[in-house]
Amino acid sequence: MKLCVIIPLCALITLTQQVPPQDQCVCDLTNSEKAFPHDKLSTVEDNASKCNSNITPKKTLELESLMLGLERRLPQLEKDLSVLERENDGELYGVLSLLVIENELTEIKQLMDKLNMTSLRHQHLTTDTTEQRLKRDLDQCKDEHHPTPHPTQPPQGICPHGKFVNITGPGVYTAGEYPGSYMYGAWGRDPKPAVGKENWYWLVMLTSSNVYSNYIRLYSSLSSLIVGVSVPGNVLIHSSNPTTNTVQGPNVVLYGDALYYNCYNKYDVCRFNLSTKTVTTMQLPEGTRFNSKGNFCRLDECYPYTDLDLATDESGVWVIYTTTQDFGNLVLSKVEEGEPPTLNQTWHTSVYKQAVTNTFMACGVLYATRYVSKEVEEIFYSFDTSTGVEKFDIGIFIRKMSPNIYSLNYSPVDQMLHAYCNSFMVSYKVLFE
CATH class of the missing domain: 2.115.10 (Tachylectin-2; Chain A)
Structure with missing residues (x-):
């Protein structure tokens, strides 16, 4: 990101020229503006970097994969339970079927634990992002008196969604x-x-x-x-x-x-x-x-x-x-x-x-x-x-x-x-x- 600032010279400096007896020219430079906010820029860059590392298509895909796995496991569990209810002989068949169902329940629980952990991380990220965005919007609302209207259509040849x-x-x-x-x-x-x-x-x-x-x-x-x-x-x-x-x-x-x-x-x-x-x-x-x-x-x-x-x-x-x-x-x-x-x-x-x-x-x-x-x-x-x-x-x-x-x-x-x-x-x- 490039920052370009053009400020009139008269607004930046007060120039006083003195000529000492030794014919040397001495200039006093007084900066009338605030120092550049390097610390704020650094904070913004850190926040952007964290956001990019947290919100990635890979992590979205991880969440969708867990949901899809859960969607597939639950109908299979229902099917196996129905078979057990119909064909349980109270002996070896029933024991084996119960073992299969127990394994399926274990895998479903693992999927749900992963899904809950992923969702919790996303909730924390959403909360932090929402707070920062709300503060930014309030600052913009306070500072901007003449908002620039956005064009109703993107320029020719430009995708409205981005790349x-x-x-x-x-x-x-x-x-x-x-x-x-x-x-x-x-x-x-x-x-x-x-x-x-x-x-x-x-x-x-x-x-x-x-x-x-x-x-x-x-x-x-x-x-x-x-x-x-x-x-x-x-x-x-x-x-x-x-x-x-x-x-x-x-x-x-x-x-x-x-x-x-x-x-x-x-x-x-x-x-x-x-x-x-x-x-x-x-x-x-x-x-x-x-x-x-x-x-x-x-x-x-x-x-x-x-x-x-x-x-x-x-x-x-x-x-x-x-x-x-x-x-x-x-x-x-x-x-x-x-x-x-x-x-x-x-x-x-x-x-x-x-x-x-x-x-x-x-x-x-x-x-x-x-x-x-x-x-x-x-x-x-x-x-x-x-x-x-x-x-x-x-x-x-x-x-x-x-x-x-x-x-x-x-x-x-x-x-x-x-x-x-x-x-x-x-x-x-x-x-x-």
Whole structure:
């Protein structure tokens, strides 16, 4: 941090010139201002350093991991108790079952002790921080007579949240209504919802051959989606599945009360208006790969019919694809709303699509992931559309709950990343600086 202070010279010094008999010039310097508060600056730096060391994504992730562990242990304990009540023979089986339950109770207690200790530390930190912030706000209120109004929108090309630095979670992990039934799909929130639908969530499952779908399923809240109560239910694109202009592939998004997706058997983007129940299409450039010829892949497997990936961020809808003339490298285009939607500016990258497992957009930046292991996915690449700068060393890791992530959608509403993994719906918090 640099401190620049410009003070008129006349306010700082009183200069008196004397000429002694020996013709020597002597100057007396009198400082009329207070000494620089080095001690206060040192205290502020110490407080900032302590805050940075205490509040870290790693410690937030630790708390979330403990909560997730507790969530998983408790249902298993209930299940084991039910089995014991039904099948207890009063002899060896009962003794062994009680030992298993005793071990589970011990592990649950250890988790709760760790969780209580972590929460206690966070409470102390919150109390200290709140007191310091309240004192600072009171001082500012006392000293500032002419506050400067903040701009209503960030400058062009600047992310309103700051720099994307990490991912934590999962925050949501649910099989929803159909556990294990539909391996491929997508889910999320509408970044530009219709009035009354601000808290709604959507779900598209590939219900035919793990490739096609002909409807979108809506939920009035996140809790409704988790427990599997769909209101208002399904909105049909067409009664047949598949047929012209129904959904092909898992990479779909909802924006402005309209579903954007890869049209059946075409290299077009379809836009299904949920209000009017009409479909309009937008053709991508000649040579765009489709029908499972330009998929996302990992070393030993490709994800079928992932040729086109639709994405949303703070500015709207994007489409990520590849073409024969780009030799399989990722191409990114901005999609403009309308019926039909139109293709706006296009960017060409140098990352090979089959080396990528998924992509998403956040604040005008394209991010790409790759498979590391059954437990870990890495966000390794970014392309900034405002500067054209590519980076291959992002190094942000996603803790997976299932081996494969078949779709990944960023929600600018709450800065969450929604993943669909082997029929499970999982969400992660995107952390900005």
